[in-house]
Amino acid sequence: MIEFEHLFQFVAFGAYGTLSKAAESLHVSQPTLTRNMKLLEQEFGVMLFTRSKNHIALNENGLLALKEAKKVLSELDAMTDKVRQLDRSRHTLALGSCAPYPVMDFVRLATELYPAQSLTTELRGTSPLLQGLREGRYQVIILPFTPTDTALISFSFGKESLYFNLPKGHPREKCPSLSFSDLDGTTMIVYSHIGFWKDLIKETMPHSRFLLQEQRDDFFELEKASTLPSFITDRVLSEETLKDRTSVPIADQSAHIEYCLVMTKKMSQRYPLFAKRLNQK
Missing domain, CATH: 3.40.190.10 (Periplasmic binding protein-like II)
Structure with missing residues (x-):
């Protein structure tokens, strides 16, 4: 099994070109980095470097491994970002609004109904607001009209x-x-x-x-x-x-x-108190 830490160090070596510079950038000792690169070769099961008395360089296998390692680490970063973004979305209520005054009303309402949620607010045009709601950048938007999309739920606001x-x-x-x-x-x-x-x-x-x-x-x-x-x-x-x-x-x-507070059906299930309160008005 290839260790991600070894891949990370391998990519650093590819960027700096020498073990000493890569070790310095990684804040590890050169002997540790040397040992880990040997372990990486064992994990791959092939030689990745050409070695001489005081020099080490990537061979053809190493160059291909470096290219693929960059892809793997990039995908790992993307995966981490997506998971963290999902976690943030579950703890952060993002509002996009067409005008400033409804934002104040929403902040008061959301603070009362969902006091544990963090709030973010943003003023945008109506088209970016609708697109952002569908793409999940906003959990709630406020529009100056009632949208006709039947996939959305609207409340007078x-x-x-x-x-x-x-x-x-x-x-x-x-x-x-x-x-x-x-x-x-x-x-x-x-x-x-x-x-x-x-x-x-x-x-x-x-x-x-x-x-x-x-x-x-x-x-x-x-x-x-x-x-x-x-x-x-x-x-x-x-x-x-x-x-x-x-x-x-x-x-x-x-x-x-007449403003409308708009949510997707999925978000209305996650935040049912908005519908309960606004349907009472």
């Missing part, structure tokens, strides 16, 4: 509506509501990490220029100092009091979202 956030004195400040088209062509300040909302406003306001801000604090500072319109949602409005801006509802249907 709250609503959110988009508003224009207008500076005081803006000509449209007193309007009871506005459409995207009413401000299309306007330069707007936008925080970059708002998920699918960013794609939505680009599609519905194709003539506007958006000043994207990567840092949240920078966005708020610019918003305070600027006379340019921005966006806000009713979720933010429910938690914050506006001082120098007026929020105006956007009348377009696309500005009013």
Whole structure:
């Protein structure tokens, strides 16, 4: 039976070319490495090296063995990664979301229902989210629509509506509501990490220029100092009091979202408390 440790040392010798350098890299003594290479030859049942007084090199058998050993160790690494990934997946609940606010709701819910699980969250577009769910990168995703795939299970997971956030004195400040088209062509300040909302406003306001801000604090500072319109949602409005801006509802249907929490049937069996809780609402 060939020892994996001997193969690992053999590959190190192939990389460094000398026993002394390979032994140094492996933090073993040269006599130990020499002995293990002789044992490896016995395990193969053929000579792998040509030896002279102060030199050792791979022969034709050794070169082929080195090539195959690299494949075996690579497959061993891949196997180890897969097993560890499976173990992590059983202890980690990975959420992919189309928008930031539903993430907060999910974290509160998951922490209550599955306190022993570690949580990871990520904002992505809807197509990568669906693909990631099917491929197992996410156990749960949140979408701004109900998917039609019958292999997936969906639960209503709250609503959110988009508003224009207008500076005081803006000509449209007193309007009871506005459409995207009413401000299309306007330069707007936008925080970059708002998920699918960013794609939505680009599609519905194709003539506007958006000043994207990567840092949240920078966005708020610019918003305070600027006379340019921005966006806000009713979720933010429910938690914050506006001082120098007026929020105006956007009348377009696309500005009013009902989120869906989506799982595969397999994941719904692993995490049945989500279905139990959300079906009660």
